[in-house]
Amino acid sequence: GAGVSQSPSNKVTEKGKDVELRCDPISGHTALYWYRQSLGQGLEFLIYFQGNSAPDKSGLPSDRFSAERTGGSVSTLTIQRTQQEDSAVYLCASSLSGVSYEQYFGPGTRLTVT
Amino acid sequence: QKEVEQNSGPLSVPEGAIASLNCTYSDRVSQSFFWYRQYSGKSPELIMSIYSNGDKEDGRFTAQLNKASQYVSLLIRDSQPSDSATYLCAVSTMNTGFQKLVFGTGTRLLVSP
Numbered sequence: 001g002a003g004v005s006q007s008p009s010n011k012v013t014e015k016g017k018d019v020e021l022r023c024d025p026i027s028g029h030t031a032l033y034w035y036r037q038s039l040g041q042g043l044e045f046l047i048y049f050q051g052n053s054a055p056d057k058s059g060l061p062s063d064r065f066s067a068e069r070t071g072g073s074v075s076t077l078t079i080q081r082t083q084q085e086d087s088a089v090y091l092c093a094s095s096l097s098g099v100s101y102e103q104y105f106g107p108g109t110r111l112t113v114t
Numbered sequence: 115q116k117e118v119e120q121n122s123g124p125l126s127v128p129e130g131a132i133a134s135l136n137c138t139y140s141d142r143v144s145q146s147f148f149w150y151r152q153y154s155g156k157s158p159e160l161i162m163s164i165y166s167n168g169d170k171e172d173g174r175f176t177a178q179l180n181k182a183s184q185y186v187s188l189l190i191r192d193s194q195p196s197d198s199a200t201y202l203c204a205v206s207t208m209n210t211g212f213q214k215l216v217f218g219t220g221t222r223l224l225v226s227p
Contacts (some may be wrong), residue, residue: 073118100145
């Protein structure tokens with residue numbers, strides 16, 4: 001079946017602009033996660049959705065970051081007023097339900113802020 | 115102390131050898147443990163999950179879990195050059211009050227022909 005998809009695959013933006021990253025999880029997966037991976041670094045947890053609600057937003061680095069999920073499916077991560085330190089690969093994963101279950105990752109969106 | 119610790123490597127093994135990758139974690143009540151493989155420039159790919167003490171085998175891969183020692187490992191038998199990648203250990207934790215998956219920084223494995 002289809003895996004997790006993300007768009008765009010690459011995004012180059014100017015400092016100060018807003019960007020939207022999209023994630024489409026595996027069909028039937030109720031849990032969705034956003035992570036960030038900077039060059040040569042580990043995976044940094046950003047936010048977790050169970051259905052449409054986000055019980056854990058503890059990883060969002062600043063109030064410039066927000067995310068929503070509608071219809072229990074597609075999620076968008078929005079970064080407002082982008083900064084150069086936001087440059088990273090943004091990864092989305094989904095699982096059947098909750099973190100006890102196996103998470104499957106999408107291909108990621110490489111964001112470059114110039 | 116980091117929540118999940120891995121030796122960054124690189125771990126170099128010859129083709130056909132057994133590669134042993136190790137991971138320790140700090141949350142005593144962690145229940146779910148995963149190994150991911152990440153090729154350079156690609157996203158992590160799940161290769162093994164383990165939930166109870168002991169060994170779990172899947173093809174050339176064996177995951178080992180020891181909750182008393184807070185230790186999880188991955189053995190790769192008959193290593194192939196195509197196994198060269200970074201291996202990420204991931205552990206579920208409740209440290210922030212919500213259950214989440216914490217990833218180690220990964221061990222780079224190099225398998226030489």
